[in-house]
Amino acid sequence: xxxxxxxxxxxxxxxxxxxxxxxxxxxxxxxxxxxxxxxxxxxxxxxxxxxxxxxxxxxxxxxxxxxxxxxxxxxxxxxxxxxxxxxxxxxxxxxxxxxxxxxxxxxxxxxxxxxxxxxxxxxxxxxxxxxxxxxxxxxxxxxxxxxxxxxxxxxxxxxxxxxxxxxxxxxxxxxxxxxxxxxxxxxxxxxxxxxxxxxxxxxxxxxxxxxxxxxxxxxxxxxxxxxxxxxxxxxxxxxxxxxxxxxxxxxxxxxxxxxxxxxxxxxxxxxxxxxxxxxxxxxxxxxxxxxxxxxxxx
Amino acid sequence: xxxxxxxxxxxxxxxxxxxxxxxxxxxxxxxxxxxxxxxxxxxxxxxxxxxxxxxxxxxxxxxxxxxxxxxxxxxxxxxxxxxxxxxxxxxxxxxxxxxxxxxxxxxxxxxxxxxxxxxxxxxxxxxxxxxxxxxxxxxxxxxxxxxxxxxxxxxxxxxxxxxxxxxxxxxxxxxxxxxxxxxxxxxxxxxxxxxxxxxxxxxxxxxxxxxxxxxxxxxxxxxxxxxxxxxxxxxxxxxxxxxxxxxxxxxxxxxxxxxxxxxxxxxxxxxxxxxxxxxx
Numbered sequence: 001x002x003x004x005x006x007x008x009x010x011x012x013x014x015x016x017x018x019x020x021x022x023x024x025x026x027x028x029x030x031x032x033x034x035x036x037x038x039x040x041x042x043x044x045x046x047x048x049x050x051x052x053x054x055x056x057x058x059x060x061x062x063x064x065x066x067x068x069x070x071x072x073x074x075x076x077x078x079x080x081x082x083x084x085x086x087x088x089x090x091x092x093x094x095x096x097x098x099x100x101x102x103x104x105x106x107x108x109x110x111x112x113x114x115x116x117x118x119x120x121x122x123x124x125x126x127x128x129x130x131x132x133x134x135x136x137x138x139x140x141x142x143x144x145x146x147x148x149x150x151x152x153x154x155x156x157x158x159x160x161x162x163x164x165x166x167x168x169x170x171x172x173x174x175x176x177x178x179x180x181x182x183x184x185x186x187x188x189x190x191x192x193x194x195x196x197x198x199x200x201x202x203x204x205x206x207x208x209x210x211x212x213x214x215x216x217x218x219x220x221x222x223x224x225x226x227x228x229x230x231x232x233x234x235x236x237x238x239x240x241x242x243x244x245x246x247x248x249x250x251x252x253x254x255x256x257x258x259x260x261x262x263x264x265x266x267x268x269x270x271x272x273x274x275x276x277x278x279x280x281x282x283x284x285x286x287x288x289x290x291x292x293x294x295x296x297x298x
Numbered sequence: 299x300x301x302x303x304x305x306x307x308x309x310x311x312x313x314x315x316x317x318x319x320x321x322x323x324x325x326x327x328x329x330x331x332x333x334x335x336x337x338x339x340x341x342x343x344x345x346x347x348x349x350x351x352x353x354x355x356x357x358x359x360x361x362x363x364x365x366x367x368x369x370x371x372x373x374x375x376x377x378x379x380x381x382x383x384x385x386x387x388x389x390x391x392x393x394x395x396x397x398x399x400x401x402x403x404x405x406x407x408x409x410x411x412x413x414x415x416x417x418x419x420x421x422x423x424x425x426x427x428x429x430x431x432x433x434x435x436x437x438x439x440x441x442x443x444x445x446x447x448x449x450x451x452x453x454x455x456x457x458x459x460x461x462x463x464x465x466x467x468x469x470x471x472x473x474x475x476x477x478x479x480x481x482x483x484x485x486x487x488x489x490x491x492x493x494x495x496x497x498x499x500x501x502x503x504x505x506x507x508x509x510x511x512x513x514x515x516x517x518x519x520x521x522x523x524x525x526x527x528x529x530x531x532x533x534x535x536x537x538x539x540x541x542x543x544x545x546x547x548x549x550x551x552x553x554x555x556x557x558x559x560x561x562x563x564x565x566x567x568x569x570x571x572x573x574x575x576x577x578x
Contacts, residue, residue, distance in 0.1 A: 011378065038476040047484055050467040054487035058496055059353065065501045106393060189334040199338050202346035211349060212356035293392065296332075 002171065016119070023119040027126025030096065034102070035130040045137070052087045052138035053145060059083050060150060061209060074248040078238065080152055081245075082210035085141040085237050088135050089175060089204065089230065094197025095131025096179025099124050100186040104293065111293040121279055124183045125176045154242060163257065164240035167264070171233040174268040177275035184275075184282030188289075190296035212236055213249045214297045229267035232260050306503045317409035318416060325383070325417025339375065340428050347371030347429065350496050352439055363497070364439065368433035369526070370495035373519055375488060376460060379422040381482045384464030387414055388477040397472075401568075407560055411468060415461040442528045449525045452538070455545040456518025459485040462552030463514060469560040472567050489513060494520065498533040507535045512571045514548050517541045 036044050059079055067073065104110040113123060146152035179197065184197055205211065207221070208230035214222050225231050231252070238246040239257060247253060252260065286292055327336055386439045391397040400410055434441060443449055471478050489495075492502065492509075493516035499507045500520075510516040523543040524530040535541070 034476075038480060047480055051484055051487050054491045055539035058487065058491050060499050061491070061501055062350070062353060062359075062363075063357060065497055066354065066357045068365070079353070079356075103454045106573075189338075190332045196338060199342045199346075202349070203342040206352070212352050216356045234522045 003190055019117060020119040020122040021078035023122040024126040026118075026128070027099075027123040030130035031099070031127040031130035032133070033089055033118075035134065047142045048134045048137050052084075052142050053134075055087070056080065056083055056142045056145070072153070074245045076150075077153055077242055077245045078213070078249060079211045080146050080150070081143070081206075081238055081241060082234050084139050084146070086201070086205065086208070087138045087142065087169065088190060088208040089140070089210075090198050091131040092128050092137030092172060092175040092197075093179040093182055093201055095128030096124050096176060096181035097186045097197045099127035100183050101191045102127075104187075105191055105295050108151035108293065108295070120283070121180055121276070128176060128179055132198060153245070154288055158243075160240045160243070164237065166261070169241060170261075170268055171229075171237070174229045174233065174264070174271055177268070177271040180275040181271075181278045184279035187282050187286040187291060190294075203227065204230060207231070208234060209251060214251045215249075227267075227272060229264055232264040232267065236260050236264065304389045313404070314335070314409045315340070317405040318413040321413025322417030322420070323413075325414065326420050329421050335425075339425050340432075343371060343374065343425075344432060346427055346439065347433055348436070351433075360529075361440070361506055362527050362533070364437050365434075365527050366498065366523060366533075367496050368430060368437060368439050369523060370490075370519065371433065372429040375422045375426045375429065375514055376419075376457070376491065376493060377486070377515060379418045380460060380464040380467070381485055384411075384414060384461065385467035385471050386478050386482045387471075388468045390473055392472070394524050401564070406556060408465075411465040411556065411560065415465060416505040417437075418464075419457055419461060438527060440528070441526045448538070449522060452518060452521045452525060452542060452545075455542060455549065456514055459514035459518070459545050459552055462549055462556055465556035466552050466559055468552045469556060469563040472563045489515075492516065496502075498523070498535070500533065500535040511535075513543055514545060514552075515546075517544050521545075 039047070063076060063079060064071070067076075070076065100110065103113060113120065143152070143154065147154050178200075182197055182200060189196075206217075207212075207225040207228050209225055210230070214225040214231065217225060235246060235252045237259070241259075255263070312521065340545075347370075350371065351364050354363045354367060388397060391400065400407065401535060419493065433439065471481075492506065493499070494507075494510070495512050495515075498520070499510065499516055504508065517535070518541070520535045521538045524534040524538050527533075536544075
């Protein structure tokens with residue numbers, strides 16, 4: 001009897017994993033189709049890079065007019081790379097959370113997704129994959145433009161690639177978790193905020209040390225920055241790409257790479273659990289209030 | 299007979315204004331019922347503005363630039379409103395099935411657009427004001443307004459031109475399908491860049507700034523900055539009277555353009571069967 005129960009649990013577990021993987025892959029494919037097939041590939045490519053390039057250019061102009069174009073300074077590399085990798089934050093978080101509005105109010109399919117044998121959190125994370133891919137193109141183009149036109153000091157031979165990819169992977173998992181939290185919140189609010197992911201990403205800019213060292217923040221705000229996994233993620237990426245620049249700033253200089261990884265892993269796990277709890281709670285509230293198929297319009 | 303006369307004049311002035319108020323109502327009242335906008339449209343943008351303020355502080359910029367950022371950050375609310383709640387609104391209404399109802403009702407589409415604009419403007423002005431007020435307090439921005447009437451006039455003129463532009467875009471967006479989302483999304487950061495939301499417009503150089511002057515927020519914000527910051531005139535692109543002249547021209551062009559484009563696009567959309575079309 002006990003053996004039968006164990007076998008049953010195991011097969012149930014395998015079924016759940018299969019269902020989760022299938023939900024994720026199908027959603028990733030669907031998301032890519034939705035994101036990309038509205039136009040021809042050339043226009044899509046142009047569209048994908050103009051927005052982030054313009055975002056980076058705002059900072060370049062701000063920096064250029066104040067420093068009289070001192071683009072050789074380590075501070076510029078610090079700002080530019082932080083801003084380039086921060087593109088992932090908006091992309092992934094928006095990709096995951098926007099799927100709720102898109103499916104609920106535009107395509108009106110969220111209710112069907114809920115009655116289908118789909119693992120909804122994995123489905124939503126899968127929908128974020130397309131934005132992650134376009135975000136990757138944007139990051140590459142932004143960094144290339146920095147090297148070619150703005151004298152960004154980046155030596156590809158000196159980049160610590162294993163550290164870079166390890167940090168990048170951890171960061172994407174962490175961002176997907178944050179996106180899931182946002183997806184839960186999105187489920188409970190009207191769509192008067194179009195891109196909630198962008199809004200939250202814009203706000204977190206302040207605390208992540210992406211575009212200025214945390215020392216610039218007032219003392220009472222710094223702990224928020226130190227509690228954010230984004231801070232450690234960006235620091236690891238900077239150290240992997242331009243170690244000497246990252247070392248010029250005292251914010252996290254007392255921590256070794258290993259310590260940074262441990263903190264990032266710890267915070268990613270915490271955010272992962274938090275995202276499951278928050279999403280489940282929001283989902284329950286949305287069911288209770290009849291918000292799964294609501295259409296809001298002002 | 300009287301009934302027939304009324305039927306022949308469906309767009310009476312009374313009905314026009316009733317339509318304006320009816321469309322503005324959900325914008326103002328509906329949004330207040332959904333309190334989450336305070337967090338997402340005031341608190342979060344304020345944090346984003348703060349990030350740009352700290353960038354300037356990190357690179358040792360003069361305090362005037364902090365004021366520029368606070369004002370620019372507040373004005374982003376208007377641009378977002380134009381993109382998402384004006385330009386793409388008719389597209390969204392089409393997707394929701396409301397557009398056909400608007401067309402068959404005996405009212406003017408211009409009145410509906412005007413109602414959307416007024417409602418959006420009122421709600422957004424409140425948001426922008428809070429961002430300027432709180433941002434000003436937090437970062438101790440020194441506003442030195444020489445003439446409140448000139449500032450108010452410039453603001454109103456900027457809004458007329460801006461929302462005229464939004465009304466014109468909304469009719470253009472009628473012909474779009476899914477690309478509407480992407481185009482609206484695409485028009486954020488590039489416009490922030492070319493309108494000088496976070497730096498003086500003249501930093502772009504004369505020709506780029508001149509080209510950007512077709513965007514009402516670019517010249518409007520430049521004029522307002524000259525009117526509220528002591529060192530504003532030295533960082534201004536053109537003198538305030540010239541910028542006001544540009545805004546007047548833009549207002550007329552966009553409003554007249556909106557009137558004609560709306561009629562044209564409506565006809566085209568009817569002929570091509572796009573009013574109830576939803577290509578998903």
